Amino acid sequence: MNILLALTIIVDAAGHGNFTTVQAAVNSLAQDSAAPRHILIKNGVYNEKIFIDKNNIVLEGEAREKTILTFALPRDAWRCEHADDWGVATLNLRGSDITLENLTIQNTYGYDNPAAHTTIACADSQKKVSREGHQMALRTFQTTRLKAINCLFKAWGGDTVSPWNVTAGMFYFKDCYMEGGVDFYCPRGWAWAEHCTFKADNGPACIWHDGSADPDSKTILKDCSFTGYDGFKLGRYHRDAQFYLIDCHFAKNMADQDIYLVPTENSIRWGRRVYYYHCDGPRYSFFADNLTIDPQSITPDWVFHGKWDPTTAQSTGSSPSAITDPAIRMAATAMQLWPDTGDSSAIRWTYDEGVVWKGLEGLWYNTGDARYFKYIQHQMDRLVDKDGNIHTYKLDDYNLDNVLCGRILLMLYNVTGQKQYYKAATTLREQLKQQPRTSQGSFWHKKKYPEQVWLDGLYMAQPFFAEYAAEFHEDSVFDDITKQFAAIETNTRDPKTGLLYHGWDESKQEKWADPTTGHSPNFWARAMGWYGMALVEAMDYLPSAQSTTLQQILVRYAEAIKKVQDPASGCWWDILDKPNEKGNYLEASASCMFVYTLAKGVRNGYLPASFRQVAAKGWEGIQKRFFSSQSTLEGTVSVSGLGGNPYRDGSYAYYIGEKVVPNDPKGVGAFLLAADEMAMQPAVNKTVLLDYYFNNEHHKDITGADTRFHYIWNEMDNNGYAIWGHIFNKLGARTDTLTVAPTAANLAKANVYIIVDPDNEKESPAPNYPSESDIDAIENWVKAGGTLVLMANDSANCEFTHFNKLAGRFGIQFNFDDYHKVTGSQYEMGAFTITQQNDIFKTTKKIYIKELSTLSLGGPAKPVFTDAGHHIMAVARIGKGRVFAVGDPWFYNEYTDGRKLPADFDNYNAARDLGQWLLK
Numbered sequence: 001m002n003i004l005l006a007l008t009i010i011v012d013a014a015g016h017g018n019f020t021t022v023q024a025a026v027n028s029l030a031q032d033s034a035a036p037r038h039i040l041i042k043n044g045v046y047n048e049k050i051f052i053d054k055n056n057i058v059l060e061g062e063a064r065e066k067t068i069l070t071f072a073l074p075r076d077a078w079r080c081e082h083a084d085d086w087g088v089a090t091l092n093l094r095g096s097d098i099t100l101e102n103l104t105i106q107n108t109y110g111y112d113n114p115a116a117h118t119t120i121a122c123a124d125s126q127k128k129v130s131r132e133g134h135q136m137a138l139r140t141f142q143t144t145r146l147k148a149i150n151c152l153f154k155a156w157g158g159d160t161v162s163p164w165n166v167t168a169g170m171f172y173f174k175d176c177y178m179e180g181g182v183d184f185y186c187p188r189g190w191a192w193a194e195h196c197t198f199k200a201d202n203g204p205a206c207i208w209h210d211g212s213a214d215p216d217s218k219t220i221l222k223d224c225s226f227t228g229y230d231g232f233k234l235g236r237y238h239r240d241a242q243f244y245l246i247d248c249h250f251a252k253n254m255a256d257q258d259i260y261l262v263p264t265e266n267s268i269r270w271g272r273r274v275y276y277y278h279c280d281g282p283r284y285s286f287f288a289d290n291l292t293i294d295p296q297s298i299t300p301d302w303v304f305h306g307k308w309d310p311t312t313a314q315s316t317g318s319s320p321s322a323i324t325d326p327a328i329r330m331a332a333t334a335m336q337l338w339p340d341t342g343d344s345s346a347i348r349w350t351y352d353e354g355v356v357w358k359g360l361e362g363l364w365y366n367t368g369d370a371r372y373f374k375y376i377q378h379q380m381d382r383l384v385d386k387d388g389n390i391h392t393y394k395l396d397d398y399n400l401d402n403v404l405c406g407r408i409l410l411m412l413y414n415v416t417g418q419k420q421y422y423k424a425a426t427t428l429r430e431q432l433k434q435q436p437r438t439s440q441g442s443f444w445h446k447k448k449y450p451e452q453v454w455l456d457g458l459y460m461a462q463p464f465f466a467e468y469a470a471e472f473h474e475d476s477v478f479d480d481i482t483k484q485f486a487a488i489e490t491n492t493r494d495p496k497t498g499l500l501y502h503g504w505d506e507s508k509q510e511k512w513a514d515p516t517t518g519h520s521p522n523f524w525a526r527a528m529g530w531y532g533m534a535l536v537e538a539m540d541y542l543p544s545a546q547s548t549t550l551q552q553i554l555v556r557y558a559e560a561i562k563k564v565q566d567p568a569s570g571c572w573w574d575i576l577d578k579p580n581e582k583g584n585y586l587e588a589s590a591s592c593m594f595v596y597t598l599a600k601g602v603r604n605g606y607l608p609a610s611f612r613q614v615a616a617k618g619w620e621g622i623q624k625r626f627f628s629s630q631s632t633l634e635g636t637v638s639v640s641g642l643g644g645n646p647y648r649d650g651s652y653a654y655y656i657g658e659k660v661v662p663n664d665p666k667g668v669g670a671f672l673l674a675a676d677e678m679a680m681q682p683a684v685n686k687t688v689l690l691d692y693y694f695n696n697e698h699h700k701d702i703t704g705a706d707t708r709f710h711y712i713w714n715e716m717d718n719n720g721y722a723i724w725g726h727i728f729n730k731l732g733a734r735t736d737t738l739t740v741a742p743t744a745a746n747l748a749k750a751n752v753y754i755i756v757d758p759d760n761e762k763e764s765p766a767p768n769y770p771s772e773s774d775i776d777a778i779e780n781w782v783k784a785g786g787t788l789v790l791m792a793n794d795s796a797n798c799e800f801t802h803f804n805k806l807a808g809r810f811g812i813q814f815n816f817d818d819y820h821k822v823t824g825s826q827y828e829m830g831a832f833t834i835t836q837q838n839d840i841f842k843t844t845k846k847i848y849i850k851e852l853s854t855l856s857l858g859g860p861a862k863p864v865f866t867d868a869g870h871h872i873m874a875v876a877r878i879g880k881g882r883v884f885a886v887g888d889p890w891f892y893n894e895y896t897d898g899r900k901l902p903a904d905f906d907n908y909n910a911a912r913d914l915g916q917w918l919l920k
Contacts, residue, residue: 195222
């Protein structure tokens with residue numbers, strides 16, 4: 001399904017490409033082409049007006065916020081001397097089959113000219129140009145089949161995004177951000193917008209539609225978010241129009257005003273057609289459900305009547321030079337192959353997709369790009385209803401394969417708090433309670449495979465079992481989990497090679513089972529891959545005693561895997577111990593699993609550092625041998641099992657006879673997991689210690705247990721530091737906590753010590769205020785070379801009196817104020833722009849911090865960021881150490897995980913930049 005690109009052209013303003021301007025690149029192309037022509041635009045600001053009247057072109061930016069196409073032009077000024085609009089916008093399109101991706105496209109006239117009106121000279125007169133008049137970033141003419149993916153469109157005035165072709169226009173927008181004045185998103189014809197954010201700066205409406213040429217034309221807005229100035233209005237029309245708003249989200253400050261008909265002389269032939277389904281926001285009645293058709297039927301195929309499928313042949317990652325990150329390229333292929341829209345009745349609850357989703361979850365954490373989270377959630381929401389029922393799942397199948405996706409349910413519950421995910425996960429936990437077992441206590445692989453244990457099943461069930469138990473306080477099962485890992489190793493490990501056979505039959509009655517040992521006859525690579533991943537993932541949740549047992553198993557496993565790595569390619573053979581046997585082949589999914597297992601094992605300290613080199617060699621071989629320039633993963637065996645009908649006898653001939661296919665989800669998911677893990681830096685022997693003593697808030701969780709919350713490492717909802725903790729881990733650091741008062745002894749293990757928002761009496765019945773001895777210990781630790789981070793909060797939510805005694809030792813005082821207030825979701829009110837290069841925030845331009853305490857500085861403390869004379873951040877150097885201070889918790893998930901803030905904010909980058917500075 002990947003497209004073949006006929007040509008790739010690089011545009012680089014710095015002169016390191018084929019052209020320095022986008023227009024020059026467009027001009028170099030012929031009018032038409034059978035395949036898309038790809039123009040890759042490197043990061044930079046391109047101040048030019050662009051005209052495209054040619055067909056089949058992909059414009060792809062290197063990074064959305066850093067690849068900027070910009071021009072400043074009001075429509076009124078353009079029409080002074082021109083009879084039509086050709087040239088009115090920053091990007092002007094007449095050609096068809098155009099794809100825009102990872103670009104900022106803006107018309108800056110309203111930002112550059114703050115006066116309400118400006119008088120300009122027209123041909124024979126003077127003309128007033130309004131700051132809020134039409135300012136088009138995008139304007140189309142005869143264009144159809146326009147696709148915009150992950151683009152940012154911005155203007156201060158109206159009609160920012162104007163895809164106009166009322167008779168034949170087909171337009172598709174996904175993961176885009178649009179901002180402007182009146183009618184700033186105003187398609188004519190057939191339009192689809194999904195996972196987009198709309199922000200109104202001014203004007204009486206965000207969205208508009210013209211469907212006057214055909215009663216079927218319509219505009220669909222699915223899972224879109226609307227925000228803006230206080231009292232902004234949703235939409236309007238003054239020609240025949242048809243609106244569908246599905247799963248949309250409205251800010252609390254939106255006006256209680258339905259999409260309305262503007263007084264007009266136009267004839268409205270087909271009546272009012274405005275439909276809502278499952279939208280949320282203020283308690284306004286106007287967007288109550290009124291849809292008369294099945295919402296699942298509303299798909300791009302339904303909108304465009306099969307004439308065009310914009311969900312296939314996306315450009316991301318299809319170009320050899322478009323994006324270099326293999327995880328992002330593979331993710332683009334996965335999301336293209338298995339879109340999160342369409343007929344939900346055809347999908348099934350299977351483990352294959354679960355592996356892909358785990359890989360995408362890791363990529364979300366590695367990038368802060370919420371597109372991956374949203375994709376996972378939308379896929380899960382097609383399978384799990386609001387009551388927690390799982391589509392196509394049957395508990396009494398007792399199939400361990402069905403348990404794997406429970407890990408995604410736990411993640412979604414922890415991030416969103418939505419109870420349907422918890423209920424569905426609890427159903428899977430109930431299956432494990434009833435799952436048939438061998439006499440040794442191991443789960444049967446499936447009810448239809450009695451007394452059989454397969455290595456595959458350990459990955460399907462045990463990491464979920466361990467995570468669920470850790471999350472919901474079932475500590476008693478950790479011994480059970482450990483014994484199951486140990487049992488299958490005992491029953492399948494070959495003492496000569498250390499390799500594990502694929503399966504074991506306790507009854508020894510299966511044809512594939514050795515009559516003496518019960519194990520199957522071959523060492524299938526992916527089975528061992530599943531087992532290795534299960535080990536390193538379950539160990540994340542086990543107490544040290546049980547984890548030590550699994551670590552010993554993992555070391556034996558890793559030594560065996562190392563010995564059978566192909567020395568030439570770095571990959572692994574499908575049947576591990578028969579590299580020279582006729583028909584054997586190097587296999588992609590297992591190779592990815594081994595790389596992931598070894599790299600994660602080293603990073604978490606479970607394996608010696610030397611195994612990182614084994615993983616690195618494997619990862620290099622995987623990319624060379626299996627991952628194509630078109631972002632296709634070759635070389636995955638589709639399936640291999642034991643028994644069943646037709647019967648699989650576990651012989652060598654059986655294994656090598658199974659089909660090898662491209663882009664199998666098990667291979668794609670394993671590749672993503674390996675890519676995610678190889679992006680993590682090896683351990684740097686540094687520890688980041690987060691205070692849990694001065695910040696010591698507790699509440700009751702869903703089980704009724706008393707649990708810690710608020711600014712803690714393992715908290716995944718809006719209030720936690722899971723993303724920031726992951727960033728530190730990605731930088732090679734270990735994260736830890738301090739639950740008792742700081743002393744010289746317990747601070748000695750830390751390189752960085754973070755204290756966030758100490759409790760006041762509202763937050764804790766008995767707050768632990770910093771005492772003089774606490775302060776002495778911290779000061780002495782800093783002087784000896786420690787790096788301290790002090791993060792306060794606004795005056796209503798932080799204890800200042802004692803905290804300032806600590807801060808005062810370093811010349812810092814948190815002021816009792818509440819600076820940078822934000823109303824509702826008007827995020828620009830919380831924006832700071834970092835315009836000067838500084839030693840800390842090297843890749844950060846725009847940050848979001850709201851309602852913080854400013855700083856007063858003296859002595860060694862120096863400001864590192866100020867705003868309008870207010871000190872926002874500061875650094876103090878004391879002895880061999882240093883202190884960083886900011887008056888806000890800042891990097892909690894709500895403002896780093898990408899789900900809430902508009903994409904032009906760099907909070908994730910800021911968290912990474914600060915992390916690098918703290919660790920250097």
